[in-house]
Amino acid sequence: MNFPFFISRRIVKNDARSFSRLIVIIARIAIALSLAVMIISSSMVNGFRKTISEKIYGFWGHINISKESLRSSYDDLPIDKNETFINSIKNIEGVEHIQVYARKAGIIKTKTDIEGIIAKGISSDFNSTNFSRYVLDGKEIQFNDTIASREIMISKSTADRLQLKVGDSAVLYFIDPGGNGDYTPRARELFITAIYNTGLEEFDKLFALVDVKQIQRLNGWNKNQVGGYEVFVKDAANIQSIAEQVDLAADPFWSVQTIQQIIPSIFDWLNLQKINERIILILMLVVALINMITSLLILILERTNMIGILKALGAANGAIQRVFLINAAYIISRGLLWGNILGLGICFLQERFGILKLPEQSYYVSVVPVEINYWWVLLLNAGTLILSLLFLIIPSLLVSKIQPIKAIRFS
Structure with missing residues (x-):
């Protein structure tokens, strides 16, 4: 030994x-x-x-594509929904999913309460796999190819403050500037189809999810106009390199940003x-x-x-x-x-x-x-x-x- x-x-x-x-x-x-x-x-x-x-990626995606002027605004300017562009993004190695969205600031009102809200329009291409884990009650929005759904998904914090539950209705008011400088309120009565909770308080207290067709109608857009795209990647470590490839494929007047650039504080x-x-x-x-x-x-x-x-x-x-x-x-x-x-x-x-x-x-x-x-x-x-x-x-x-x-x- x-x-x-x-x-x-x-x-x-x-x-x-x-x-x-x-x-x-x-x-x-x-x-x-x-x-x-x-x-x-x-x-x-x-x-x-x-x-x-x-949680952040599930709500916003990894990469955001929108108009350059929209970085500090919750009211999106329209960009064209282009199937050729969508397919080119899907073909980039490492991309998992791409979906459209549109946002519009408004007010949600019940019989007794009122507060500001940002309506985020989503479509049938919405990545529900990532989001469904945060749904506490109800079911996700059911989309129709021709008719705008009157369903809305709100956060638990919003539901608690406004004393709403699944099946209740609420009126959303949106303000549109008129041609002569007047501001015209437009109302939409929507029904609560689901209550979610991501735990991201600054997002939960602001955002509600609606059918993107509602935003298109409110803004006077056609069915091929959206507020932007959200791109999901398979591995978050590759966000920056994939964002560079997306930027090359995107219109030169569009802004391509990673979610880290949009909300760097978190x-x-x-x-x-x-x-x-x-x-x-x-x-x-x-x-x-x-x-x-x-x-x-x-x-x-x-x-x-x-x-x-x-x-x-x-x-x-x-x-x-x-x-x-x-x-x-x-x-x-x-x-x-x-x-x-x-x-x-x-x-x-x-x-x-x-x-x-x-x-x-x-x-x-x-x-x-x-x-x-x-x-x-x-x-x-x-x-x-x-x-x-x-x-x-x-x-x-x-x-x-x-x-x-x-x-x-x-x-």
Whole structure:
């Protein structure tokens, strides 16, 4: 058997009777807790980024195509619905779906209440797969090829404020400027067909979904005029490159923007969570390293007599160093094992039962989301083990400073 491994195993077996046992236990606990915190923080940050991003993409798509002048307006100017253009976008690699939309600002009124709202017109090409998960009650709008549907989907926050439920009716008022400068109100009575809740409060309190034909009729557009297009991609990591290809295919007078460019504040906030995650990882790694360095120094000092005897028998400094590094690797491995059990266990419990709750108005989610990246967990384990052993090489050099004669006398 390899000499350093043999001696290291003997040290481990006699560990129960040594003074350093408590220090070793503390080191294992520190490593376990550090790894658990790293796994939990990474999984939660990944969960936040994925869940909130998917909510935004599900409501707006990944890429928006509209008139250049519409960036700061909720009343869209018309662009032509072109099947050739739509097919060219569908043929771009990575594009999952493209749909039309149109928006118009108005007022929603019930018998007792009134408030401002943005009607977002959608068509039969609406990507209901992404949106259906947010429907709490009712069913989605049923479209007709010739007649404009009189159904409307409103958010839970709007329904609560106006005391509306599925099946109720509400009147929407829209203001159109007349040719002589007068503003003419136009009313539409619509029936609540569904109530949804994305958790994105600034969108939920403003937007309601209607048949795009209603917007076309209100604006005096023909059936081939829409407010813009929303493009969905298969992998959000490729948004920018796909947006560049969409821009090349689009009319030069159209504006092609990613959703990150349209509402950068939310995505900046999500990126800030990634920075917080890195800070936590560094702090936890430092805690683990300090505990392991302290533990190794105590192990070496406690076994000064053994080191002196091994040197007197002809053992090289390098071989004795490896004895303690192997022992340290064993301590670290045990700590990593328990850290994985604790960290992954808490993540599984949160994912299954949603124990940790959050105010949805502030964080866009009602429970803390968890997204475990097993490759990242593996990297955390390997990185912690390798970095710990590299940093432990320095304190292990203390072995070379111990003189055999003095060490044998030491007790």
